Structure formats: C-alpha cells, structure tokens
Amino acid sequence: MSLLTVGSVAFDAIETPFGKTDKIIGGAGTYIAFSSSYFVPTQNIVSVVGNDFPQEMLDKLKGRGVNLEGLQIKQGEKTFFWSGRYHNDMNSRDTLVTELNVLEHFDPIIPASYQGADYVLLGNLSPQVQKTVIERLDTRPKLVAMDTMNFWMDIAMDALKETLKLVDVLIINDEEARQLSGEYSLVKAAKKIREMGPTYLIIKKGEHGALLFHGEQVFFAPALPLEEVFDPTGAGDTFAGGFMGYIASTDDYSFENMKRAIITGSAMASFCVEEFGTNKLENLTKSEIEERIQSFVRLTDFDMVQTVG
Amino acid sequence: MSLLTVGSVAFDAIETPFGKTDKIIGGAGTYIAFSSSYFVPTQNIVSVVGNDFPQEMLDKLKGRGVNLEGLQIKQGEKTFFWSGRYHNDMNSRDTLVTELNVLEHFDPIIPASYQGADYVLLGNLSPQVQKTVIERLDTRPKLVAMDTMNFWMDIAMDALKETLKLVDVLIINDEEARQLSGEYSLVKAAKKIREMGPTYLIIKKGEHGALLFHGEQVFFAPALPLEEVFDPTGAGDTFAGGFMGYIASTDDYSFENMKRAIITGSAMASFCVEEFGTNKLENLTKSEIEERIQSFVRLTDFDMVQTVG
Numbered sequence A, B: 001m002s003l004l005t006v007g008s009v010a011f012d013a014i015e016t017p018f019g020k021t022d023k024i025i026g027g028a029g030t031y032i033a034f035s036s037s038y039f040v041p042t043q044n045i046v047s048v049v050g051n052d053f054p055q056e057m058l059d060k061l062k063g064r065g066v067n068l069e070g071l072q073i074k075q076g077e078k079t080f081f082w083s084g085r086y087h088n089d090m091n092s093r094d095t096l097v098t099e100l101n102v103l104e105h106f107d108p109i110i111p112a113s114y115q116g117a118d119y120v121l122l123g124n125l126s127p128q129v130q131k132t133v134i135e136r137l138d139t140r141p142k143l144v145a146m147d148t149m150n151f152w153m154d155i156a157m158d159a160l161k162e163t164l165k166l167v168d169v170l171i172i173n174d175e176e177a178r179q180l181s182g183e184y185s186l187v188k189a190a191k192k193i194r195e196m197g198p199t200y201l202i203i204k205k206g207e208h209g210a211l212l213f214h215g216e217q218v219f220f221a222p223a224l225p226l227e228e229v230f231d232p233t234g235a236g237d238t239f240a241g242g243f244m245g246y247i248a249s250t251d252d253y254s255f256e257n258m259k260r261a262i263i264t265g266s267a268m269a270s271f272c273v274e275e276f277g278t279n280k281l282e283n284l285t286k287s288e289i290e291e292r293i294q295s296f297v298r299l300t301d302f303d304m305v306q307t308v309g
Helices: A028-036 A055-063 A127-135 A150-155 A157-164 A174-181 A186-195 A235-250 A255-272 A286-300 B028-036 B055-063 B127-135 B150-155 B157-164 B174-181 B186-194 B235-250 B255-272 B286-300
Strands: A003-006 A010-016 A024-026 A043-050 A066-074 A081-086 A093-099 A119-122 A143-147 A169-173 A200-204 A210-214 A217-221 B003-006 B010-016 B024-026 B043-050 B066-074 B081-086 B093-099 B119-122 B143-147 B169-173 B200-204 B210-214 B217-221
Touching (some): A003 A127, A003 A235, A024 A028, A028 A055, A028 A255, A150 A157, A174 A200, A200 A235, A286 B217, B003 B028, B024 B028, B028 B043, B055 B066, B127 B157, B150 B174, B169 B235, B174 B200, B186 B200, B186 B210, B200 B235, B217 B255
Parallel strands (some): B010 B081, B169 B200
Antiparallel strands (some): B200 B210, B210 B217
8 A cells, every 4th residue: 555754855864872973874764764664665755955965865765666756856955964873872972063954845736646645754853844735635634643852842732733633543652641731640641642632643663662552552562682782763753654554565554563563663663773864774584574574573572371379 | 379478567757748647558678568468368478567567457467368387576676667758749759757676687587388389479678688589499389579779779789789680570660670771761671671671671650551561562551530539659569469360360361361461550549649558458359359440451451443534
C-alpha cells in the first residue's frame, strides 16, 4: 500500500561522549525514509532542501525506493541545519545551532502522483505545515500518524491542537506527553491526549521502551538493552518510519498489528543508535532485521503456565 | 518447598504528595513475607523487633502462614524506625529519620527447625548480617537471593562484595547497579556484577520494569502502567517476595521459570503501591492476583507473524 512520508531532510552536526561529527546528513524525513524503505518497496516523500544538499545522498534514497518528486530543491538557498551535544547519560541534549534556512517558508507541495496515499506519516515539523499536508490530500488516508516535539508545544500549542484533531496516531516521548497533557501519570496523560484527536497514542520512553494506548488497551514494547548507545539522533524518527513502514506493507492497522509494527520500529531504532547519523540504516539486510526482531521476541517472551500456587 | 526469608520488620512514617502516615508497619521482611505468603503455604522468617511492636501485626503474619520462631522480640528495646518523604515524581525520596534500634546489634539466629531451607531470600540488611545468615545454614540452599541498597555500597562495599560471592541471585535497582559496577550501561554493569558472584542479576527500574540477566540471556518485564502510584514504599521488597515465593512454590529455578517469577513479583509490586504500607498486601485474593498477572500477559503479548515484507 502507498506510503507518503513528510519530514525534514537536513544537515546535522553531533557531539556525543563518543565523538563528534562534521556536517552529516540528518533530518526526520531522512531517517523515516531509510527506516520504512525496508518494508515498503516505494514511498513518496515531501520535503525541501537547498542546492547545497549532496546529490549522492539523494541517489542513496532513490536507491532505497524513495520517490523524490515531492522533494523541493531550492536554488540559492541552504538546507536546514541542526547541531547538538548529548550529555553523558545520552538521554538529554543541548541544541547548539538551529538554522531553519529552507524550512522557514516551507510550503509542502503534494505532487499529483502522490494523491490517494493510504498511509501518511508526518515527521516532526511545524504543526501548520503538518496540517497543510493533510488538507492538501484529495482523499482521506486510511491512517495518518504524526510526530511532534516540545518545541511546538512551547511556541505553537494552539496550532498543534488543531492539527491533532486530524490525526489518527500521535507518536511522542514521555516528557512531551506530560507537557501536552499537563499530567505526570502517563496513563492519565494518554487519556487526555486521546481526547484531543488521535485515537492511537504511542509514548516513546527511549531506553525504557514504548507504550501504545488505544481505547482500553495498552501495549508495552521494551527497548533492547544495548552495551552502548553511540548516537541517539534520529532514533525516534527511525522508530516511526519502521512502525509506519510495517503498517503500510501489511495494510493492517488493527491493534494486534500495531503491536508488531511497534516491535519493528523498536528494532529499527536499535540499529540507528549504533552509529553516527544514518550510517547503520543505509545498508541493512533483511536477515539482520529479522534477527533483531527475534531478539525482541526472546527479550519479552514468557509463558505463564501457573500463577498462584 | 521451604522458604526462609530474612529482613527488617519495622515502623515507617511516610509522606507522599497524596498524604502522610503516622507510624505504620513496614520493613523489607514484612513486605517480603506478605507478598510471598500468597505462593508458599508456610515460610520461616528471621528478624528482630522491640517489645513496642504490635501483637496484632504478628498475628496477621502468622495468619498468612509466616512462622515467627526466628523473629526475636527484644524486651526493653525499640523496633527499627524509618521515615521518608517522596518527591513529586515518586521516583526519588529523602530519608528524614533512621533509628536503627534493635537492628544495631542484630544477631540473626537461625532456629534449628529452619535448617534445610531450599530457598533463601535475604532482604536489605547489612551485608555482614546477610553473610552470617548464609554461613549459619547447615546445608547449601538450592537458591539464595538477596537485595541490597546504595547505603551499603557507600559504607560497606568490601563486606558487600564478600557476601555477593555467596549469592545466586542479586536484586537491585538501576542506580544501585551503576554504583556497584561503576558502569552506566546496564548491560555492561550486569556483566561486571555477575563476575562478583551472582549468576543471576535482576535490575529493577521502578515504573520502567525489570531486567533479568543470566549467561547470555536477557529477559525484560514491564511495570504495569498505573494511573497513580500512591506509595512506592516496599514495592521492591514486595517484588522480591513475589519472585522468590513463586520460585519456591514451583521448586523450579530455570531461566524460563524465573521469567514467570519476575512477572509475578511485578504483579505483586503493582498492588503494593496502590495504598500506604502493607494495607493492600494483607488481604488479596487469588483471583485478584491471577487477574493482575493476566494484565501483564496482555500488556506485553504480541505474535510476530511477519517481519520484513
């Protein structure tokens, strides 16, 4: 089934306790595209870069089945740039530089060939841009998922809430869920957020896994315990890409299948953090992914034959 | 199979964002005894109280099949008292008062009738006392599990490491695992700690669940997402009691059965935090426990029919 993904294609510069990069390729849209590409043979991406963006990376994306017709290349403009430094715990980071560049006036144009998308994943972007994408679709997709972040809650909460009304699945982290809802308890936060629009809510807890809420149902997926997290950048986007790629490839958004999609997204995220940037995500094999997913099965599998004696 | 539990039987005074108690009954040994009592028909406890300890609570423990022959009642002395205040996140707390009283010179005497224990759970106490208990057993139990805390790592690390050599299962939280090993990564911490003696390591992560490490195997059990955590006091002891009660009642300490024991311990801990002190743990029914364990099954159950498309 057809998958439309929207998100930034960008430059990042990253410092972690393990090292430092020069400008490398990043952006939510890039991580999403690579991650979902292992599940859907083709996908349509909507994004924007400047003419400083390397053709080599565009070729890599094309090579993974990513249709770039909706990727605008702005002549004489510069690609979005973000730079950040991770703290020792790798769970928190400081933003050092944000240069919006082409994102400042990004108008998400949907090519005619993209219309009729069954599944849509809106990566982290301004809520106005996300809303515009949904409004420009001629037909209502089967499922619209979106990511957002605390930054938009700080400066554009009203617009964010308007966008949320149009979305089926919201994917955010625990701190963002708390900020959006004003509730500390994630169970209470999940209730309030689902009253805002999304009937499905995924709360990512980084190294502590992820929760899926829908109706009275809850599913918990762990993160794989790793010896080292080398670079967490893009892990959330990679999770979302794996999740939505799995849903689109199976054309099944039942709660049972969403569980599998979350395990799949978690497996993809566990690859992402092993190297800087998108390195690890560019050349995975199916058997590597299968094996990683089986690690999640082994990690959580138990058979409760007898309970109270 | 016979279960020997060792731990403080004490008074607590607790402040949480939800309220405040006067002196109530607490202590690791108390929580362990109540929790494991739902799985083993009898258990032998080794502990000490002053003669200020209420007979009513001793009767309650007896009523739950707890043999008190090894509970010393020190005439003219006072019971151990701890008072603490939880922060708003309920994950951290300040100790307000610690009065060791009878624990200061606690000599853990093992009644002759307790000898031959198959399973031994050493609740949090000084590592010297824990070691003395093991040394006073005439026969090596099938499995010895112990809990400890950062306090002993601060003041008695050498003694703690001596005790660890004698233990099969260590049950500690994530911060304690990091302090004990000097490693931030829990996977690395688990390796180092298992080189100290215990072949099984359980790392409790509070609301984020628990990990079991053994050889090359890892198992992850989630915590149940709760609307409110009313009082976390004793949750770790309750977990350990449920874990070891389940192991003893099934007389099976295979890795597969330890997984079930961890789910059981997690279920018991989820009851503990719903009310102040041991209230909730004193009168559970088997069907309540069964139902709670099934909530864990539902929370983590998935069936990975198809992975990479």
